[in-house]
Amino acid sequence: MPPPTTLAQLTDFAAHAYEGLDALADGEVRWNFGQLSDAVHAAARAVIAHGVEPGDRVALWASNSREWLTAALGALAAGAVLVPLNTRYKAAEAADIIRRSGARTLLTERGFLGIDYVAMLHGSGEDLGALTSVVVLRGDATGTALSWDDCLARGREVSEARRSARAAAVRPDDLADILYTSGTTGRPKGVMSTHRQVLAGIEEWSKAVTLRPGDRYLLLNPFFHTFGYKAGFVACLLRGVAMFPEAVYDVDRVLRRIADERISVLLAPPTVFHGLVRHPRLADHDLGALRLAGTGAAVVPVALVDEIRERLGIPGVFTAYGLTECMGVVAVCPVDADAWSVSHTVGLPLPGTEIRVVGPGGPSAGALPPGTAGEIAVRGPQVMLGYLDDPQATARILDGDGWLCTGDIGVLDERGYLSITDRLKDMYVVGGFNAYPAEVENVLRGHELITEAAVVGAPDERLGEVGVAYLVTENGQRPDPAELTAWTRERLANFKVPRRFHVVPELPRNASGKILKAELRRAAQEDTQEAGNGRPAAPGAARHAGERTRQEEPEGESR
Structure with missing residues (x-):
């Protein structure tokens, strides 16, 4: 089976390419890639039966789980546009994005960390725009909300031919998702990405970080975030990697799960690795399966890189750089780079991606010399379409030649390695x-x-x-x-x-x-x-x- 050209084809591709390999473990549920594909087919039939049409926006407000993953992929396979919501949002924040995105359906849960998202939203009195239905993925459905089990049951009435036709009708340049930034300069902006853009960026990133079939990836990053979603489960499906979602970070549980599940891939902020290497019972756990550690989002001290390799026994350590506007992936420091490079740079641009450090004149004025600090500009197949309903903001960040001005300050060294020195606005x-x-x-x-x-x-x-x-x-x-x-x-x-x-x-x-x-x-x-x-x-x-x-x-x- 050829590589997928849309996210609608992703689970079928994985089921064929990685037949029999472990795909997901969530609580007592364990699936191989064929079983995961079946679950996504069922989810696609469910959203079709629910009335979701191609191009409809489906908001998803829930914690990491198999339901999040299958519902999201099912909606994408039915031709819908995914709109993830941060689980930390309050009602007004969630309602603002639901309203501005034009979401007609909300998939959510009740009881995560004691939060009833359904009651919080409906009790707020906020304008929900075009929203007409709420489906509860986990927890009891009350009032007008429907349970996910009921949706799945209704989906059994949708023929396989109809489901397959909907997936086949999705095109690479169709809008796949709208992820909202949390911007400091005003309201969050909706980053629009196509199926082609998502797959192009994540394919190159997953190769660069050496994900491979049979790896076992502990998914700590939240699925509502571009990294947990795209460099998380999308990358796993592309490369045949087993997924182990975590809804809430707890260092003791993470340490046990790494050992018990023979986790080989751990991508997390530096604070997570700092907690692991200093855990008082680290020596009681066999972490021998760990081979790949990815970190970033903050400065990574050289000493921490050394500790990850020596105390945790992880040979491959990398840092990376990306933005929501670029599918979260722009550059990667090679996994076998020296500790100084991992600490002080984010490595080289992904194949097919250009990075230019520019002055006040922008990308059109040309690149600054190596070693000179300036704003980082990016051009590549993973750069977003633009911001939803905000052409002025799009024009400020994305020029006619495809260069995206990131607002980050950086330096390229003589090797072509990029260092992030600051945010322009900081x-x-x-x-x-x-x-x-x-x-x-x-x-x-x-x-x-x-x-x-x-x-x-x-x-x-x-x-x-x-x-x-x-x-x-x-x-x-x-x-x-x-x-x-x-x-x-x-x-x-x-x-x-x-x-x-x-x-x-x-x-x-x-x-x-x-x-x-x-x-x-x-x-x-x-x-x-x-x-x-x-x-x-x-x-x-x-x-x-x-x-x-x-x-x-x-x-x-x-x-």
């Missing part, structure tokens, strides 16, 4: 000098007591802006701010030295592990205002910054 100006937080954060992490650091700009009456640092320290120790100032001043120009330091229990992060700089900027601004009123500012600001609440992430959700 830069702040101290007395007329540009300050890039990543540079300051790298220095702070070199202090013996500091394990994590995040720096943001805050208003300052004299200098315009100054740096404010939020720090996670060993065992919560509180280093003397004067000592930190002196230590940092020895290593950085004076204007780059943070003016305030706050020790926090943890840094706020989004679901993919990326630090929520917008939340820290708000905390720093409140800190400044309180200090101006003569009130002690640090404790309140530290508490605010340490809360694990969902806030806006940088647009593009770069990794």
